[in-house]
Amino acid sequence: MLPRDHRAAARAVATLCAVGAGVSIVFAPFQHEQHQAGMSAMLVGGGVVAAVILLAVLARRFQEASVLAWTLSPLLAVAAIAVVDLLTRDATVSAQIFFVFPVLYGAAQLPVVGAIVMTAAAVVGEVVVVVAQLPLDDALVDAGYVTAALVTVTLLLARSSERQARLVARLEQMAAVDPLTGLFTRRVLDEAATSALSGAASHEGTSLMLLDVDKFKTINDEHGHPAGDAILVELAELIMTRTRAVDVVCRLGGDEIAVLLPACPPEVARRRADDLLADVKAHAFSVGEDAPPLRVSISVGLAHAPIDADDLVSLYSAADGALYQAKRAGRGRVAVATEPQQAAAS
Numbered sequence: 001m002l003p004r005d006h007r008a009a010a011r012a013v014a015t016l017c018a019v020g021a022g023v024s025i026v027f028a029p030f031q032h033e034q035h036q037a038g039m040s041a042m043l044v045g046g047g048v049v050a051a052v053i054l055l056a057v058l059a060r061r062f063q064e065a066s067v068l069a070w071t072l073s074p075l076l077a078v079a080a081i082a083v084v085d086l087l088t089r090d091a092t093v094s095a096q097i098f099f100v101f102p103v104l105y106g107a108a109q110l111p112v113v114g115a116i117v118m119t120a121a122a123v124v125g126e127v128v129v130v131v132a133q134l135p136l137d138d139a140l141v142d143a144g145y146v147t148a149a150l151v152t153v154t155l156l157l158a159r160s161s162e163r164q165a166r167l168v169a170r171l172e173q174m175a176a177v178d179p180l181t182g183l184f185t186r187r188v189l190d191e192a193a194t195s196a197l198s199g200a201a202s203h204e205g206t207s208l209m210l211l212d213v214d215k216f217k218t219i220n221d222e223h224g225h226p227a228g229d230a231i232l233v234e235l236a237e238l239i240m241t242r243t244r245a246v247d248v249v250c251r252l253g254g255d256e257i258a259v260l261l262p263a264c265p266p267e268v269a270r271r272r273a274d275d276l277l278a279d280v281k282a283h284a285f286s287v288g289e290d291a292p293p294l295r296v297s298i299s300v301g302l303a304h305a306p307i308d309a310d311d312l313v314s315l316y317s318a319a320d321g322a323l324y325q326a327k328r329a330g331r332g333r334v335a336v337a338t339e340p341q342q343a344a345a346s
Contacts, residue, residue, distance in 0.1 A: 001071040001117065003109040004165055012109055013073060016101045074118055078102050082125040091133040096146050099126050103150045107157035115158040123147050178251040180229060181236035189250035189258055193312045196262040197305055205307065207261040207269035210319040211276075211300040214331040216255040219296070227287035228255070231296060234285050242276055258319075266304040266336065273300045273334045281332070297332035299323060308337040 003009030078099070085095045099122040106118025126146045130139040176188050196206040213219070213231060220228040232255060239249055239259065248260040261269050277300060284293035301323025309315035318337035326335035 001074070001110060001114045002066065003070060003114075004111070004161075005109070006066065006070075009070070009105075009109040012105055013077075016105060017077075019101075074102050074105055075121055077105075078118075078121045078125045082129055085129045086132060089133060091130050091139075091142070096126060096129065096142065099123075099146065099150065100153065103153055104157070107154045108161055112158055112162060115154050115161075119150055119154040122150055126150070181232055181251050183236050183240075183257065184248055184250040186250060186252055186258075189248055189252075189260055190312065192248040192262075193260055193315065196260065197310075197312060197315070204263045204265045204268075205304055206315070207264040207266060207302060207304045208315050208319045209259040209261065209269065209273055209300060209302055210252075210316075210323045211257050211259070211273075211298045212323070213255040214297045214299055214327075219294070223287055223291065223294070227291065227294070230287045231285045231294065234283070235280065235296075235298075238279055238283060239276065242272065242279065258316075266302070266307060269302055269304065270334065270336060273302055276300070277332070277334055299326040299331050300334040301326055301337065302334060303337040 081098045081102075085091065085098075088095070102118050103115075103122045106115040110118065123143075123146075127139075127143050130142045133139075134142065176185055177183070178185055193206070193208070213235065216228060216231075219231065232251075236249070236251070236257070239257065243249055243259065246262050248262075250258045250260070252258055261272070264272075277298060280296065280298050283295075285296055286293050301319045301321065303309060303315055303318035303322055305311075305315045308318040322335040322337040326333050329335065
């Protein structure tokens with residue numbers, strides 16, 4: 001019963017409640033006298049609607065209340081419609097039409113199971129209203145027509161919503177994963193680094209490793225871009241074999257790769273960088289069936305927060321400055337950010 005998007009669901013609840021209340025108020029003077037809402041109906045219906053809105057607000061603001069609130073709110077809305085129809089002794093089309101609202105919410109905002117639950121609840125509410133107030137034959141006819149409409153709305157809208165949800169998930173995956181190497185993108189790195197630097201990591205701090213392939217442009221020029229791509233793919237696989245579950249490996253662009261190391265003190269990060277450097281030097285990169293394997297090297301820049309930086313921008317700047325130092329010192333080595341280098345990089 002949890003919506004796909006809590007903010008969108010909260011807006012939908014507020015909109016449907018506002019439309020329902022507004023239509024009822026505008027057309028109340030034109031209703032037949034026996035269907036005009038009495039004080040008790042107005043109090044009960046208004047109280048349930050207020051509870052629906054309150055629960056939606058709580059679910060939006062407090063995560064711990066979300067399961068209960070988002071489960072009860074739409075079901076209470078169905079109950080409110082049925083209670084008002086019964087108290088006003090109204091089983092006309094103008095009363096029954098409001099059962100479409102919770103069905104619209106369920107089909108548009110909830111997963112398939114939630115949409116089915118909301119449709120079933122609305123059908124039950126519809127049957128209770130018409131059976132309690134109409135002759136049995138008329139009640140069966142009205143319930144049949146309304147049920148058919150509610151089920152049709154659910155089928156069509158839920159199918160469209162599921163298709164859209166799959167498309168959004170696919171787009172989010174494409175935005176989060178580099179299609180060539182399978183590594184994360186910069187967006188994921190930024191989110192993970194922000195979380196680590198905000199205090200989610202341990203007292204050991206967070207290290208950032210920036211690396212790239214030495215003379216990568218020369219490799220592309222001499223062996224072709226497919227060879228360069230093959231090296232990047234194998235390099236990504238090699239790096240992943242030396243990472244923990246909490247590490248985030250990201251391709252920043254070109255041949256530059258970042259490895260975020262939460263809860264990793266600088267001496268451990270340096271040791272891991274040295275091990276990776278040795279692994280790459282010892283590895284023969286396959287660049288094609290008919291081409292001999294290539295030996296490449298990498299340069300690595302390391303920075304640590306809070307030693308070298310206290311935010312994401314300065315951490316990246318410090319690691320980038322260290323990478324520049326490694327390349328300027330002859331490539332194929334690890335450089336660790338120092339405070340003077342950090343200041344220069346900034």
